Amino acid sequence: MGKDFEPKIMVFVCNWCPLGAVDSASRTALPRKAQIKVLRVLCSGMVDPGYVMKAFASGADGVVVIGCPLGNCHYISGNIKALRRAYLLRNLLVGLGVEEERFRLEWIAHAEQHLYVEVVQEMSQRLRELGRLVVPGLFRARGKF
Amino acid sequence: MQEILDTILVVGAGISGIRSALDLAIMGYSVKLIDKANYTGGTLVRLDHQFPDDSCGICRMLPLFERDDPGQYCLRRGVSHDNMEVMRATELIGLEGEPGRFTATLRRKPTMVDRDRCIGCGRCADVCPVVVPKRLNDGLTMRKAIYLPLPYDLPNNYVVDLDACTRCGACQKSCPTKAVDLSMEASERQIGVGAVILAAGFGMYSPAAEGNYCYHHPNVVTSLEFERLMSPSGPNQGRLLRPGDGKEAERVAWLQCVGSRDHKVDADFCSSACCMYSIKQSVLAKEFCGQELDAAIFYMDMRTYGKNFQSYRDRAQREHGVRFVRSRIHSVEPSSPRGDLNLTYVDQGGGMVSETFDLVVLAVGQRPAPDARALAEITGISLTPQGFVKAQPFSLTRSSREGIFASGSFAGLRDISESVIAANGASLAASLLLASRGKGISEIQVAPAAGGNRDRAAPRVYVAIWACGEAMWQAADLDDIVAQTAPMSSVGTVRIVRDPDPFEGSSELKDSVAGSECNRLLICSCVPNIFAGRLRQFAQNLGLEASEVEVIDLRPRLEPEGDRDALRIRGDIVSRISLGVDKLSGTLPWRTPSAAIEPRALVIGGGIAGLTAALAIANHGFPVHVVEKTSELGGNLLNLRRTLDGGQPQRLLAETIAAVIHHRNIRIHKNARVVKFEGQVGRFATTVMNQDATVERIGHGVTIVATGGREAATKSYCFGQSERIVTQGEFERKLDEGAIVAEELGTVAMVQCVDSREKSRPYCSRICCATALKNALYLKEKNPGGDVFIFYRDLMSYGFIETYYTLARQKGVVFIPYGVERKPGVVVENGAPVLTAVDPILGREFQIRADMLVLSTGVVSHNCGEPARVLGLKLDKNGFYQEEESKWRPVDLSRRGVFGCGLAHSPRNITESIAMAQASALRSLRFLSKAQLSAGDATLASVDPQSCMGCRTCVDLCEFQAISFDDNRKASRIDEMMCQGCGVCAAACPVGAISVGNYTAGRMIGWIEAMLAD
């Protein structure tokens, strides 16, 4: 994988706290050598692990789910549910042979645009080291979807 | 005669202004919200974390029903509502006329940037040569003269700082959309309004003039500066570095009461909020920097008077190891110009102590809003000598002039939750005024638009691309985008709209959509939020359902030039349009679910809180049932003879009762109780058992519980062993009845915090210190020669009560602090109490023989357990009703549509209880004002009963009690009225039986695929 490899990062971003940060970050410098796909969701709690798997299966090299800081979820506890789920999801991914660092769950507040930039930058850096994701065969077996 | 106007002007768009404006807009009034700043949010934009849960949560002020009227995004990014016009950079400069029909003159300052054209690309700021300190960060960072007021604002437009701008014109030349126009001028506008709500916030004391705090030193900061220092959007992006030399702070001191409780700076008041925000800051700092950080708070009295304040303090001390040092500050001296600071103070024993700190935070007090005088002059209201709004007796919001109301901290010293309560009160007062003049919510109501369900014709999407910023579209090549969009499946028409306001009356767009064969409308815009609100109206006129229109955000994700080629920008835009088309073409039209509302209220409890709420609702024209357990109305107020500020509670009570019993909309059930409570907001059914054991079933839309509280009983301090030992309540009553004669009392001792703020009853009852002051001052007035001793732990004379504390000391009342570990001892000798206590300064024991020992035993709720059980409400650990959210929804209880006020909610004085009752009434009217309550439209969860396997996972997960299990269908059922559309249930469902509005699993998958496809 040469220097030109541009990792694709799928970002699921909650409509409430983090969207402000993501919006303002999109006007400033984001990593140059990465394709970042932002999909707004209502709450980090609605991100089904299946969506993350789907993103990997469809060509994402990394997936980030961004929710409101703990305690700030507009729907009270959606982010806590996302947190619980992430734990299982990570185990599952690792079991399938997907490196742990390819999936991140982050809490970002409205004003923390620098944090968002940091997360995306770190991730694209890391992904460039890891190289393109080779989708494990097991991904094709469809569960819920 | 001129007509009464149903428009209300709200001046100031901070927390309280937003709250008042949202209240009124939701009730159906038309609201003009103005702020002189270029952003909304007021002081809050500088505070990232708030007491008590150290998180934000301002979005919880948004309504839970009819969620589509206001913008559904973070309120820090702006506020919008269909009934509201928000004007930034706008001031009130004149007000003529009379209540019900004022003419307000507004002046809009030029920002030199056309909001409709600015795309926020930032090229202007890149070329601007002027650098000035950034106000948002209290000058701790720098910005250009053309700048973004808030980085996350919606829409995010640049503005010019006129004071700093040199008019060099560089920005004007650089702007790709010609949005910058340095010749822009101020504009004036006159509007007719029925009432005015002033929510201009508060000012902060500046310690610059005071020598002994050493504020000129870079490592001495005010509390607001500290918030910015710690903020992720602040100068150090969230690291706590001291400004002087950038060293990591390890020892931080907070100095309380800077500019408060201080005659020298003309502040004979307590700023009320500082104790709690200092504790919050110290806890946050500990969490940020680790437990090694030394956080010390230097204070005179820690005023933890609010609900759950005391337990927050206890936690800070116990769990976080924050040091609380009762002391008086002698001086702050620098050991080097940019380094450490030496703090010298006098401790409780009178000894002089010195300590060294890295950073000193001055907890500066509140001051009247900088505009208070000007606004008072324009609106013709009076101010107190200190410059705050002078409110009517027993009111926090009614100013001296009818039709002008004060909201939030503009009317006094408040924290967030109290500001929200006062803001609700101001909205209620404004609404009551208009209702009394025939323009109440029942008169202004518009009938919901009728419309039948449509047949399921094949979706055809009309794509309207709003070409706002020319330059951006040049890069993107509009024609090519149109060419790529047109062949997409389900797309009927693609059209570029250049009209600056495409939604106005008989616009071209409307005709064009109506003339097309399309049954879906997709608007693509760079400023989606401007459209989102008005679009629905527009769609409705075209006969489209909410689920059939969609606005998508086409703001280019601008990246440094050259980084992306035009092809990719275009590709990105086309893929976003295709997502939008897909979203619309998959939706089947459905009606927004709605439920009828029983336009009636039930109030439980006939004390002053319950009666106030009942009266407010009844005066809006809605029937109210009041259920009172006893045979008499009035509750606790029956026992109160005087207030601290000379108010006449008995007169207030008599007037209120008279108004209530003669009101044609109010029915009173005495000696009655609620035995059964069913249903949910909008349609409750309550069974009341009347005195004669007859039962009556009442249908009502909302419920207010004000079941009251009482003075706690005690066994401490030899209570019960002598008739010379009484509680404050008994003392007041006996003085009034003449059973005790003030003139005959030589020595009176009072003990505060009896059984309170310790294990057995861990909270502060808030009102006892003021009551003690009131009774002490009364004694001193009747018998100036008598001695009064008050034993206290922290004297909770918050706000303007402080003035009476000062007065009491001047009159010779002796205040003696004691610690909870060394309480005064009492023995009864010859029927009279003898107190033994320790002199805090000399450390020696001394004795007082008192003619009377008065115990402040605090407030407990009045058997809340019983109503809580019947109504299914949660209680807090102290036995009061638990509110849903202490800051943003302080009167909403744990069951939707049930509101709490009075002592059953939390201990408060009369005026505060009334304010809370008004807030409850307002929250209730928000429902009653609608014949139909509708849910949010497009985003609601639904269950496919065929797929549901009955595991009930979703039932417990839902935070909004919207899911129940239907045993007949053997499937979960979602109550659409309660559903907030978060989608948590859908993600958790193991078989994918739940989907949320347009975010069905299938479509999510489709979008993910589309976005990732190359």
Ligand code: FES
């Ligand atoms: S609303 Fe943002 S995580 Fe739930």
